[in-house]
Amino acid sequence: MTTSVREDARRVAILDAAAELIAERGYHSVRVQDIAKALGTSTGSVHYYFPGKGDVLAAALRHAVDRTFDRQSSELRAIDDAHQRLLKLIEMQLPRLGPVRDEWSIWMQFWAEATIRPELRPLHNTYYARWRETVVRIVKRGQRQGTFRSTVDSEIVAHRLTAMTDGLAIQVLTGAPGVTVSVMRELLIQFVHDELVSAPGGNSPLR
Structure with missing residues (x-):
């Protein structure tokens, strides 16, 4: 696995974890520490991909909605x-x-x-x-x-x-x-x- 593929996978894992926490706790109740804990990593690892809390949470919203649309489109086309x-x-x-x-x-x-x-x-x-x-x-x-x-x-x-x-x-x-x-x-x-x-x-x- 190349470095870019690993980094893409890691970024998606962060967004998945953040989206799950947003759904469970609410947008403003999620901290970077919570995301890091869910992934078993450090806050520094999260900040490597996203400078601040607002960046990761906004990206997680977009990621979750995009994923929903993609899933629905795939099922409807059939x-x-x-x-x-x-x-x-x-x-x-x-x-x-x-x-x-x-x-x-x-x-x-x-x-x-x-x-x-x-x-x-x-x-x-x-x-x-x-x-x-x-x-x-x-x-x-x-x-x-x-x-x-x-x-x-x-x-x-x-x-x-x-x-x-x-x-x-x-x-x-x-x-x-x-x-x-x-x-x-x-x-x-x-x-x-x-x-x-x-x-x-x-x-x-x-x-």
């Missing part, structure tokens, strides 16, 4: 049918206990940081545009396949579906009464059916 692809995307967004819930925790903290740190907003907005564009592409694919209604505006549907997903996930994660992962799934699937699959003015599917 599904040809647009309706099933959109249902799969919904399923992957449900904040169950485990890695996806951690990803949501990190994403919510990215929102919070972008609210008070203007320098993070361009990156945040790029990620959000990518999230919406994923939905837009699936809707247009469904329209080409004859699975979704041709009369709907894909951009409007994407804005509404992403907003619903985010709003429901926040309620699940904060323990809002009556809003569970199952409820979130049912509401989002019903939205897809009503907006994209059912015939206008009725509940019967297009096919």
Whole structure:
């Protein structure tokens, strides 16, 4: 293994550890010492790659979100049918206990940081545009396949579906009464059916 490969692997390990700690403890509760301890190394090793705490934590946010997008894109590409692809995307967004819930925790903290740190907003907005564009592409694919209604505006549907997903996930994660992962799934699937699959003015599917 070359030095550059080892250093890349070490950098990724630091970002993975930092992201896990952010999900578990919160952005501002993570110290460089905590990251070093999780890796069984020294703070100097962390600072070798990242000058300060803010550098490593901001990089960890980006790393975690990029990893989430890459995983989702890989799984979605394997599904040809647009309706099933959109249902799969919904399923992957449900904040169950485990890695996806951690990803949501990190994403919510990215929102919070972008609210008070203007320098993070361009990156945040790029990620959000990518999230919406994923939905837009699936809707247009469904329209080409004859699975979704041709009369709907894909951009409007994407804005509404992403907003619903985010709003429901926040309620699940904060323990809002009556809003569970199952409820979130049912509401989002019903939205897809009503907006994209059912015939206008009725509940019967297009096919």
